[in-house]
Amino acid sequence: MARGRKPTTGRTVTPAGVTFEPGVLEYLEFLRDREERSRSWLINRMVKEHAANSGIDISALASKPASQMTS
Numbered sequence: 001m002a003r004g005r006k007p008t009t010g011r012t013v014t015p016a017g018v019t020f021e022p023g024v025l026e027y028l029e030f031l032r033d034r035e036e037r038s039r040s041w042l043i044n045r046m047v048k049e050h051a052a053n054s055g056i057d058i059s060a061l062a063s064k065p066a067s068q069m070t071s
Contacts, residue, residue, distance in 0.1 A: 018043070 020028075028039045035042065051058040 028042055031037075031042050032039055037045075048058055
C-alpha cells in the first residue's frame with residue numbers, strides 16, 4: 001500500500017504517475033493540508049467536477065475504454 005494511503009472502501013482504484021508543472025504540486029500540498037484530504041482524493045474530485053461541468057457522467061465511463069469516449 002502506498003505511503004500514507006488509507007485502506008480503500010472496496011472501490012477499485014488504479015495507480016497512475018503524474019508530472020506536474022511548477023506550482024501545481026505546491027498548490028495540491030496546500031489544499032491537502034487545508035482540506036485534510038490526500039492528493040489523490042483532491043485530483044479525483046477535480047477531475048470529476050470538470051467532467052460534470054462538461055456534461056459528462058464519469059460514472060458511466062468507468063467500464064468503457066478511453067477510445068469509446070466522445071467529447
